[in-house]
Amino acid sequence: MSKPKGFEKPIGFRDYLPNAVSKLRKIENDVLSCMNQWGYSQIMTPTLEYYDTVGVASSTSDQKLYKLLNNRGQALVLRSEMTAPVARVVSSLLKAEPLPLRLSYHANVFRAIEEEAGREAEFYQTGVELVGDDSPEADAEVVALAIASLQAAGVQTFKIAMGHVGFLNGLFEEVAPGMQEVQEDLKSHLLDRDYVAFRDALGRLDLTESQKEEMDGLLRLRGGKEICGQALGLSRHPLAQASVEHLCKVWEVLEAYGVSRHVLIDLTMVGDFTYYTGMTFEGYAADLGFPVCSGGRYDNLLQQFGRSVPSTGFSLKTNRILDGVRGVENKQELPVLVQYDAQRRREGLEESARLRSEGHVVITKLVSNPAELTAANSGAETGGKRYKDIYTFVSFVKERS
Amino acid sequence: MSKPKGFEKPIGFRDYLPNAVSKLRKIENDVLSCMNQWGYSQIMTPTLEYYDTVGVASSTSDQKLYKLLNNRGQALVLRSEMTAPVARVVSSLLKAEPLPLRLSYHANVFRAIEEEAGREAEFYQTGVELVGDDSPEADAEVVALAIASLQAAGVQTFKIAMGHVGFLNGLFEEVAPGMQEVQEDLKSHLLDRDYVAFRDALGRLDLTESQKEEMDGLLRLRGGKEICGQALGLSRHPLAQASVEHLCKVWEVLEAYGVSRHVLIDLTMVGDFTYYTGMTFEGYAADLGFPVCSGGRYDNLLQQFGRSVPSTGFSLKTNRILDGVRGVENKQELPVLVQYDAQRRREGLEESARLRSEGHVVITKLVSNPAELTAANSGAETGGKRYKDIYTFVSFVKERS
Numbered sequence: 063m064s065k066p067k068g069f070e071k072p073i074g075f076r077d078y079l080p081n082a083v084s085k086l087r088k089i090e091n092d093v094l095s096c097m098n099q100w101g102y103s104q105i106m107t108p109t110l111e112y113y114d115t116v117g118v119a120s121s122t123s124d125q126k127l128y129k130l131l132n133n134r135g136q137a138l139v140l141r142s143e144m145t146a147p148v149a150r151v152v153s154s155l156l157k158a159e160p161l162p163l164r165l166s167y168h169a170n171v172f173r174a175i176e177e178e179a180g181r182e183a184e185f186y187q188t189g190v191e192l193v194g195d196d197s198p199e200a201d202a203e204v205v206a207l208a209i210a211s212l213q214a215a216g217v218q219t220f221k222i223a224m225g226h227v228g229f230l231n232g233l234f235e236e237v238a239p240g241m242q243e244v245q246e247d248l249k250s251h252l253l254d255r256d257y258v259a260f261r262d263a264l265g266r267l268d269l270t271e272s273q274k275e276e277m278d279g280l281l282r283l284r285g286g287k288e289i290c291g292q293a294l295g296l297s298r299h300p301l302a303q304a305s306v307e308h309l310c311k312v313w314e315v316l317e318a319y320g321v322s323r324h325v326l327i328d329l330t331m332v333g334d335f336t337y338y339t340g341m342t343f344e345g346y347a348a349d350l351g352f353p354v355c356s357g358g359r360y361d362n363l364l365q366q367f368g369r370s371v372p373s374t375g376f377s378l379k380t381n382r383i384l385d386g387v388r389g390v391e392n393k394q395e396l397p398v399l400v401q402y403d404a405q406r407r408r409e410g411l412e413e414s415a416r417l418r419s420e421g422h423v424v425i426t427k428l429v430s431n432p433a434e435l436t437a438a439n440s441g442a443e444t445g446g447k448r449y450k451d452i453y454t455f456v457s458f459v460k461e462r463s
Numbered sequence: 464m465s466k467p468k469g470f471e472k473p474i475g476f477r478d479y480l481p482n483a484v485s486k487l488r489k490i491e492n493d494v495l496s497c498m499n500q501w502g503y504s505q506i507m508t509p510t511l512e513y514y515d516t517v518g519v520a521s522s523t524s525d526q527k528l529y530k531l532l533n534n535r536g537q538a539l540v541l542r543s544e545m546t547a548p549v550a551r552v553v554s555s556l557l558k559a560e561p562l563p564l565r566l567s568y569h570a571n572v573f574r575a576i577e578e579e580a581g582r583e584a585e586f587y588q589t590g591v592e593l594v595g596d597d598s599p600e601a602d603a604e605v606v607a608l609a610i611a612s613l614q615a616a617g618v619q620t621f622k623i624a625m626g627h628v629g630f631l632n633g634l635f636e637e638v639a640p641g642m643q644e645v646q647e648d649l650k651s652h653l654l655d656r657d658y659v660a661f662r663d664a665l666g667r668l669d670l671t672e673s674q675k676e677e678m679d680g681l682l683r684l685r686g687g688k689e690i691c692g693q694a695l696g697l698s699r700h701p702l703a704q705a706s707v708e709h710l711c712k713v714w715e716v717l718e719a720y721g722v723s724r725h726v727l728i729d730l731t732m733v734g735d736f737t738y739y740t741g742m743t744f745e746g747y748a749a750d751l752g753f754p755v756c757s758g759g760r761y762d763n764l765l766q767q768f769g770r771s772v773p774s775t776g777f778s779l780k781t782n783r784i785l786d787g788v789r790g791v792e793n794k795q796e797l798p799v800l801v802q803y804d805a806q807r808r809r810e811g812l813e814e815s816a817r818l819r820s821e822g823h824v825v826i827t828k829l830v831s832n833p834a835e836l837t838a839a840n841s842g843a844e845t846g847g848k849r850y851k852d853i854y855t856f857v858s859f860v861k862e863r864s
Contacts, residue, residue, distance in 0.1 A: 065515050066513040066515055066516055066537065067516075068516050068551070068554070068767060068768045068769050069516075069551055069554050069555035069768050069769055070513060070516065070555075071508075071509055071512060071513070071551070072509065072511055072512065072513060072533060072537070072539055073533075073535075075509030075510075075511060075512075076509065077506065077507065077508050077509070077552050077556055078506060078507035078508075079506055079552075079556060079557070080504035080505060080506060080566075082507075083504075083505045083506060083507050084505070086507070087505070098824060099819045099822075099823070099824050099825065100819070100824075100825065100826075101798050101824055101825060101826035103481035103484075103485075103795070104481060104484045104485070104488070105478065105479060105480055105481060105484055106478065106479035106483075106484050106487070107472075107478050107479075108472055108473065108476030108477065108478070108585055109476075109510065109541075109571060109573070109585055110473055110476060110529075110541075110573075110584075110585070111472060111473065111476075112467040112471060112472070112473060114466050114467055115467055115468075115469050115470075115471065125534075128511075128531060129531065130529060130530065130531035132473060132474070132575070133526075133575055134474075136467065136473070138473055140510075140511075150469070150470055150472070151478050151480075153469070153470050154470035154471075154478075155478055155480060156480070164826070165481075170510060172510070172511075174533070174534055183511075184509055184510055184511070197829065199829045203827065315808065318808040318809040318812050319812050319816075320809075320812070320813070320816075366469060367469045367470050368469050368470055394504070397502050407716065407719040408719040408721075411719050411720050411721070412721070415720075415721075418500045418501070421500075422500070423499060423500050423501075423502055424500065424501065424502060425501075425502035425565070426604065428598065428600045
């Protein structure tokens with residue numbers, strides 16, 4: 063194995079140059095400010111957590127976790143998402159706080175990746191958790207806030223696909239009773255959106271004709287409010303029925319928020335984390351082939367940390383928004399140049415301080431002869447002005463530019 | 464070794480609750496905005512870097528680096544400071560950019576710690592690098608910006624102690640010519656501020672009486688401009704002489720900035736990184752026993768990444784400012800509560816949207832009977848108002864509060 067070259071960084075990691083930082087910061091600030099206006103307070107947690115606690119609870123597959131040992135020999139992980147760390151905080155430092163709790167975060171998370179082109183090993187998530195409320199109202203609030211957050215991030219056109227894990231659990235229990243492995247298989251095909259494999263797996267089951275038709279119907283269950291009625295007819299399993307009823311109440315609240323036009327019920331939605339127990343959703347932007355946000359209800363996660371309370375939340379995939387969305391621009395102001403010689407240095411620096419106090423960006427430069435002076439039109443030949451303005455404080459004879 | 468409890472986080476790591484996040488964010492934003500006004504553009508680099516490149520260049524002792532292997536078997540480290548990563552970026556992505564380059568950052572860095580009380584394994588630094596300028600003007604600019612940054616961070620009273628590694632190198636070469644180990648030893652005693660050990664080490668050298676007196680005088684070399692003259696008399700070594708002359712020119716520029724009252728020349732200053740080659744400085748706040756910022760010139764670091772240019776910079780120890788400085792407060796606005804029943808939900812949510820668009824923080828709550836209503840004086844008994852205002856949209860009879 064050859065040594066990395068001096069200038070290399072590990073595969074899957076990236077540097078952000080000023081223009082990208084400026085855009086990322088704008089998204090971060092605008093989204094956090096939106097979340098704040100909905101009553102969500104930001105918390106921060108460590109980059110490293112215990113493998114045995116947050117690592118396991120995060121339900122990121124083991125080979126995708128970055129692991130290391132501390133000097134006590136304990137296994138640590140670089141956090142792979144933020145829901146489990148927030149659950150840990152809610153169960154410890156915030157144990158005595160009255161519910162519901164509304165918390166937000168903006169954090170980098172890590173996934174050990176295979177060397178696939180374009181996969182990122184470190185990326186940013188901006189999200190919220192609403193802890194201690196199991197009502198459809200709470201699920202609708204996080205969906206509505208996800209919509210507001212995408213808009214705050216500059217994503218203009220998008221759809222939220224919303225489903226319910228309980229519906230699939232009930233339905234699959236009905237067609238493959240007690241067959242956990244088969245059920246997991248079916249769900250994983252849906253998660254991968256591999257409908258051919260899904261139909262193949264169904265084909266190997268001993269289903270009646272009408273059951274087969276129903277399962278086929280499942281794949282067409284996408285749309286608005288009308289899906290609720292159709293879904294209720296699809297499975298008589300009590301869990302499936304209760305799940306659809308919950309989802310329809312969420313829809314009703316989303317209508318009251320005036321945002322249901324952004325939402326699509328999709329009962330094939332599984333959600334990308336195994337800790338989801340109820341409603342799950344994903345947001346798709348018009349021009350992008352992958353989700354820009356995802357979320358859902360996780361009523362059993364917090365009990366792993368010793369506080370049993372229902373919760374729901376989502377996170378924006380901030381990097382995808384940064385890379386994929388046009389129009390996010392945080393125009394950097396052109397600087398003012400203040401150039402001076404040693405004799406008039408104090409004057410030049412005083413003027414710089416004054417200009418900064420007025421809000422200008424100021425770069426200073428010591429010059430010792432006329433040849434070192436920056437002319438007003440400098441940079442024009444390369445297609446752009448480099449300075450908004452140039453102030454010159456010199457005692458030698460200044461050439462006309 | 465026992466398993467960690469569910470709610471535990473690794474030793475040396477911390478959670479930041481909303482109040483702390485709000486303060487930290489305020490410091491971060493105010494300082495970055497100050498740096499921006501001085502023409503410094505923010506960049507971001509990965510949390511993980513190659514051990515063989517940035518890990519080694521960072522000059523953090525090996526046992527203080529968090530190390531792990533990626534799935535190619537390459538050794539990675541969690542960054543321990545930001546100067547080496549920025550040097551890597553300057554030597555790669557920014558290779559073609561004209562000098563001088565002015566870059567800033569705000570980042571978490573990591574040090575594997577022994578289990579000492581109060582030591583942090585992950586903490587924040589906010590800093591700048593001025594790349595490609597070896598003049599006293601450049602060193603003075605970063606010292607003056609450090610002063611402006613501390614003020615922006617809310618640190619009212621502080622002193623910057625400024626020294627020069629070259630002066631000590633010259634002086635020690637004079638008293639212990641060619642004895643590298645002895646010289647390193649002397650410097651490490653000064654870094655630890657262990658003057659007893661310093662005098663002991665000198666005592667073991669074969670010095671003349673006048674040399675002994677001179678070395679003793681070194682420890683008293685602290686003050687303003689007058690130190691320059693005294694220091695020039697202390698060592699005839701050319702490196703020592705050139706270093707003192709450079710430092711005196713820096714002082715002159717700091718006078719022109721109008722900030723020399725914050726600065727103290729201290730020729731016993733070593734600087735906490737071995738890559739420093741010139742001027743070094745540390746900032747001490749009035750009430751704190753440890754530095755709140757540190758910086759210096761590192762003219763040989765960038766050549767390790769393939770671009771040989773002189774550089775100077777500093778970083779604020781942002782966590783110490785957060786924890787130690789009174790008066791930094793980012794008052795969280797009290798939220799408005801909008802409570803509604805199912806019948807009047809749409810009205811309630813529309814009002815919430817309106818209030819948010821006016822800049823208010825709004826929490827919404829579904830209520831189903833009068834007992835669930837929050838009264839206006841709620842929370843008053845526990846010493847504080849919880850809501851700035853309460854709006855109620857219910858169709859059932861509302862009790863008077």
